[in-house]
Each structure stands twice: as structure tokens, then as C-alpha cells.
Amino acid sequence: MSTHNGAEVLDRVQAFLSRFNAFPDEHCAPMLALWYAHTWAAEHFYITPRLILSSAEPGSGKTRVLEVARFLVKQPEMTFSATPAALFRMVGAGPITILFDEVDAIFDNKGGGNEDLRALVNAGYKRSAMVARCKGDAGNMVIERFPVYAPAVLAGIAGRMPDTITTRAITIHMRRRRPDEQVESFRERKAEAESTPIREALAAWMESVGEQVGAAYPDMPTGVTDRAAEIWEPLLAIADAAGDHWPTTARAACLHFVTAAQTNPTSDRIRLLADLRTVFTDRGVTRMSTVEILAVLHSMEEAPWGDFYGKPINARQLATELNAYGVKVTAYKNGGKAFKGYVIDGPNGLGDAWARYLPAEVPTAA
Incomplete structure (x- = not known):
């Protein structure tokens, strides 16, 4: 397959996977096509971004995405309950792509015995990653190091x-199909036969450009830096090698997913910082009393502050959460009255925490 046919190959991959899935937006299918392509050249990249398929409820199409992916990625290994020992050895034996359904079970703190699987999933996004494990009995114990790098x-x-995991991943938030969203019925034997020439074309093209894309440093969209840039580098490099509309399409998808990740905070503390920045910005103020801040936080219907571990967040909890970032209660006067609250500027202000821990505004994709 000539390197000049990359755009056509990716178009075919996107068209095939789109037949069987109803995605929440137009950026999902091209991103998946690029992600599937990167599995064929993963050994040339420094990292392999995790791909997360999440949903609020079962029956949202996650498993169907995995079933279709089996016919497009390199060496698929679809698993529901593989033992840690089996997965370690499969990954160590050669390049595979792990398709892990119901993976949330291994991160359930109520369950035990999944530390090895968590280690593999956590560390395996980086090519140099190794996980050490003890082997043998107490009298003959040896350390065995397993390479765990694998697309997943x-x-x-x-x-x-x-x-x-989530900060090293591109996440699609799947939703149940509406009655008016129609997809083609999935017949495994038919899908396998029809996908074979597409998969072979993808494999051949990626083999021809593997070293090229692995050595590339693609330009990032404005505002995409640090971990987000690291995650998207392999996909944008592949898009640039394909040419045609793919460089533009891939960067639009990049902005979409990076923006979505930044508007879905990964912890309560980050969410609190983000909500406070919104509160101060909307009101155009540089300082607010604790009483006023709490009243506003409690009124946010979609935020957790009205029911923070069973009760509305209080002044002590607010101070504890913000103190982790060096933000402290500040006394100030307004109209001759004394208040205690929080300010933007100063060594104990919110501004420094916002600059350090919240992303800058990222332009939305056109």
C-alpha cells in the first residue's frame, strides 16, 4: 500500500466503524480511526494513549465498539476476566491491543486482588514501562520484570x-441510542469478511509510515499542551502522514476531546477551584466573603457542594480543600465592615492556584 493512500485508508476505517455505532458527536469516529491506526505502529511511539469508553448506564454501545474494534486493531485481545498472570505474559510476548470490557470492576475499591491489573493498565501507556513482580516461594524468591506497554x-x-487512567486517556462518553438513531445490525461473520481488506490496507499503510510518524513532532492546536499534547501526538502524526482532510479533522477532534476533558474535572478539589473561578469571573469581583461563597456554591444544582458527603459544604471544609493549594482565608474590609473570605490576588489568593491547576481557556473546535 502506497503512503499516498493514507487518507483513503482512514476514510474506509471510519466508514466501516460508523456503520455499527451511534456516537455522541462527529469527532468520535475519526478519532477512533486514528486510534485504531496507531495500534499498528505502537512500537514506534513513546506513549500509547488509553481509550476510555464510559457511560452512565449499561446498554450504551460500549461493547459494540469493542466488537467492531476487534476487526481493525493489531492483535486484539478482548477480555472480561483475564487473570493478571495471563495478561502480563500476553503483553510481554508481543504487541497486542487489549480490549477490556467492564474494566471499572478492577478499580472498584470494594474489590480486592486487582492490584496487578491496575498496575498494568496504569503503567502500560509508556513504552519504557516495566512492572516488577516476585516469583517463587519464600526460599527461592526472584524478581521478574514484565514489559507492560500495550494499547488498551x-x-x-x-x-x-x-x-x-483518565488523565492519560481520550474518553468517549457513550449514550444510549435514541429511537431515531439507526445503525446497521452487527453480524460477526459478515463484519469479519468485510473488514479484512480494510484491516490489511491499514496494516500495510501503517507499516510504510510507522517510522515516519513515530519520529514526528506534529503541531498542536492552540492551548493543547503538556499531558494532552503527549496523548494526541501519535494520532496527529498519523493524520499529518495521511494528508487530505485528516490534519484538519484530527485537530478539530483533538480540541473537542481536550476541551471536554478540561470541563469535566478529575477531582472534587479541581472542581471546586473551577467553580470558584466561574463564580468570581461571573460577578467581576476580586474578593468574596466565605458566607457569600458558600451560598453560591450551595445554589449550584449540578455541583456537589449542596450535598458534600451528606451535608452542604461548610466553611471548615472549604478552608481545608483550598488550603491544599496554599489558598487561605483572608480578612478584608468593605464599606467599613470587616469580612473573612477569599481573594484572587496575593500570596494566599486563588489566582495562583487557578493559574497552576486549572487549564487556560481552550478555543472550541469549529
Whole structure:
């Protein structure tokens, strides 16, 4: 397959996977086509971004995405309950793509015995990653180091995966199909036969450009930096190699997913900082009393502050959460009256925490 046919190959991959899935937006299918392509050249990249398929409820199409992916990615290994020992050895034996359904179960703190799987999923996004494990009995113990680098799709219920995974991933928030959203019936034998030439074309094209895309440093959209840039580098490099509309399409998808990740905070503290920035910005003020801040936080219907561990967040909890960022209660006067609250400027102000821990505004995709 000539390197000049990359755009056509990716178009075929996107068209095939779109037949069987109803995605929440137009950026999902091209992103998946690029992600599937990167599995064929993963050994050339420094990292492999995790792909998360999450949903609020079962029956939202996550498993169907995995079933279709089996016919497009390199060496698929679809698993529901593989033992840690089996997965470690499969990954160590050669390049595979892990398609992990119901993965949220291994991150459930109520369950035990999944530490090895969590270690594999956490560390395996980086090519140099190794996980050490003890082998043998007490009298003959040896350390065995396993390479754990492997592309992985992780499907599970939203909110049950830790930050160590979600911050290294591109996440699609799947939704149940509406009655008017029609997809083609999935017949495995038919899908396998029809996908074979597409998969072979994808494999051949990626083999021809693997070293090129692995060495590339693609330009990032404005505002995409640090971890987000690291995650998207392989996909944008592939898009640039494909040419045609793919460089533009891929960067639009990049902005979409990065913006979505930044507007879905990964912890209560980050959410609190983000909500406070919104409160101060909307009111155009540089300081607010604790009483006023709490009243506004409690009124946010979609925020957790009205029911923070069973009760509305109080002044002590607010101070504790913000103190982790060096933000402290400040005394100030307004109209001759004394108040205690929080300010933007100064060594103990919110401004420094916002600059350090919240993303800058990212332009939305056209």
C-alpha cells in the first residue's frame, strides 16, 4: 500500500466503524480511526494513549465498539476476566491491543486482588514501562520484570476509573441510542469478511509510515499542551502522514476531546477551584466573603457542594480543600465592615492556584 493512500485508508476505517455505532458527536469516529491506526505502529511511539469508553448506564454501545474494534486493531485481545498472570505474559510476548470490557470492576475499591491489573493498565501507556513482580516461594524468591506497554481500550461505567487512567486517556462518553438513531445490525461473520481488506490496507499503510510518524513532532492546536499534547501526538502524526482532510479533522477532534476533558474535572478539589473561578469571573469581583461563597456554591444544582458527603459544604471544609493549594482565608474590609473570605490576588489568593491547576481557556473546535 502506497503512503499516498493514507487518507483513503482512514476514510474506509471510519466508514466501516460508523456503520455499527451511534456516537455522541462527529469527532468520535475519526478519532477512533486514528486510534485504531496507531495500534499498528505502537512500537514506534513513546506513549500509547488509553481509550476510555464510559457511560452512565449499561446498554450504551460500549461493547459494540469493542466488537467492531476487534476487526481493525493489531492483535486484539478482548477480555472480561483475564487473570493478571495471563495478561502480563500476553503483553510481554508481543504487541497486542487489549480490549477490556467492564474494566471499572478492577478499580472498584470494594474489590480486592486487582492490584496487578491496575498496575498494568496504569503503567502500560509508556513504552519504557516495566512492572516488577516476585516469583517463587519464600526460599527461592526472584524478581521478574514484565514489559507492560500495550494499547488498551477500557470500557466501563462512568466515574469508576481513577485519575491515573483518565488523565492519560481520550474518553468517549457513550449514550444510549435514541429511537431515531439507526445503525446497521452487527453480524460477526459478515463484519469479519468485510473488514479484512480494510484491516490489511491499514496494516500495510501503517507499516510504510510507522517510522515516519513515530519520529514526528506534529503541531498542536492552540492551548493543547503538556499531558494532552503527549496523548494526541501519535494520532496527529498519523493524520499529518495521511494528508487530505485528516490534519484538519484530527485537530478539530483533538480540541473537542481536550476541551471536554478540561470541563469535566478529575477531582472534587479541581472542581471546586473551577467553580470558584466561574463564580468570581461571573460577578467581576476580586474578593468574596466565605458566607457569600458558600451560598453560591450551595445554589449550584449540578455541583456537589449542596450535598458534600451528606451535608452542604461548610466553611471548615472549604478552608481545608483550598488550603491544599496554599489558598487561605483572608480578612478584608468593605464599606467599613470587616469580612473573612477569599481573594484572587496575593500570596494566599486563588489566582495562583487557578493559574497552576486549572487549564487556560481552550478555543472550541469549529
